Amino acid sequence: MKTVTITDVAKHANVSKSTVSQYLNKRFDYMGEKTRERIAVAIKELGYQPNIVARSLKQKSTSTIGVIVANILHAFSTQVIRAIEDYCHESDFHIIVCNADDNPDKEKKYIEMLLAKQVDGLIVFPTGDNVELYEKMVKDQFPIVFVDRTVDSVNVPAIVLDNEKASSLAVSHLAEKGYERIGIITPSLIKGVTARMGRINGFRQSVKEQNLPIIEDFIKSVEINEVQSTLEKMMTLPVPPQAILAGNDRVLMEILKYTKANSINIPNDLAIIGIDDVSFASIYSPALTVVSQPAFEMGKQAATLILSFIQKKEEKTLVYTFEPTLISRESC
Structure with a gap:
């Protein structure tokens, strides 16, 4: 089967390639409703699938965040992941979740793998034993945020509980x-x-x-x-x-x-x-x-921070500390 291209969509919808590109990137400011409808119909009728790899190379972004948790068995970890995914989804970013099992070697392999996949940023529940690797990412100005833990001597923004x-x-x-x-x-x-x-x-x-x-x-x-x-x-x-x-x-x-x-x-x-x-x-x-x-609030803050770093917005706060709440029931 012949691969359907953006040129085919443009011809089918009787618009320019740049208009289709604007549509795919959700830039609708100067695009009429009828034009949007024609492009949507063309995409559906032709079965067009955007080339994600090509778009990533062109935009120098994969719209992907790596999340490395220390141990995914913790309820806190899964709640934070859900909040990160929800927020990133709203911003058209995807996440890849990896479980380090509190193992520094496993964490290192996952960091290296995610960097090789050219993720745009990392959210890490750090083991604390890969200081040299953390410091290299900081030196390279790679977007990274810690959750749940800080690491002495490493200048990475962190989301933590008091x-x-x-x-x-x-x-x-x-x-x-x-x-x-x-x-x-x-x-x-x-x-x-x-x-x-x-x-x-x-x-x-x-x-x-x-x-x-x-x-x-x-x-x-x-x-x-x-x-x-x-x-x-x-x-x-x-x-x-x-x-x-x-x-x-x-x-x-x-x-x-x-x-x-x-x-x-x-x-x-x-x-x-x-x-x-x-x-x-x-x-x-x-x-x-x-x-x-407040796991969901902490996860949302982590996602907000990492996307802010990716968009080159300046953030001065280094540690974001959240307040715990006691819920009194019957076990004491």
């Missing part, structure tokens, strides 16, 4: 409820993920401000597959915790599995608060108290 406040809201709420022995479990701090470190630091500071004891046996950062055994050690101490803060949604899931398997009553035996408002929190029995992140 993680210290997230822990503080939870500890203050538990203290108001009369709990004194409070613990926290987060994913491992070995990789230096700033969000996790902020939640631990905020927890310690808030416990101190509430004049409660800081019990080191109740403060743990471990791999996800170690959460249940870690909680088991806490609960079998001579004096176990009365309440626990789950550092993210995956930790919360492991804690709930443990409490169910061991017939631990929530909140009578153990009060629980999770950071991240998981989809089942309000229908779980008992309904779960959580500290919610």
Whole structure:
């Protein structure tokens, strides 16, 4: 079959090639309604498909954003991705989503692959271990935005939660409820993920401000597959915790599995608060108290920023910090 070209469409619609080009690029300012209709009919009747590659080469843009998440299993990650996709779609940009699994090598491969595909910008939930690569993109003035985490010494705009406040809201709420022995479990701090470190630091500071004891046996950062055994050690101490803060949604899931398997009553035996408002929190029995992140607002801000950088608009703010919200339910 002969490939239908823009010239064929122009002849069929009795207009110039430049008019068809303006139509395809949605530049309708000086185009009459009847002309638009004729071009639309011509495209449909001829079965014309624009050559995306050729257009990208001509415009020096692929209208594509790469999004590399640290771990796509997090509810927060999927919500942010949805917000980015919604906003980019409105601006006729597409996204390619990659899952790094908190693995620096995997992240590096994805960055290199997306750059080879000539994406116009990157939104990254950084592992933090590819500093040289991040710095090269900054030096080359390649549009890049971090989400959820910052990386020391790398001058990249970041969209983050006030993680210290997230822990503080939870500890203050538990203290108001009369709990004194409070613990926290987060994913491992070995990789230096700033969000996790902020939640631990905020927890310690808030416990101190509430004049409660800081019990080191109740403060743990471990791999996800170690959460249940870690909680088991806490609960079998001579004096176990009365309440626990789950550092993210995956930790919360492991804690709930443990409490169910061991017939631990929530909140009578153990009060629980999770950071991240998981989809089942309000229908779980008992309904779960959580500290919610404004994931959709954060995703929209990330998309707004990256498109602004691509369009060469100046942005001076380096870190955009969003406020958490405590949603009180029945688990404490």
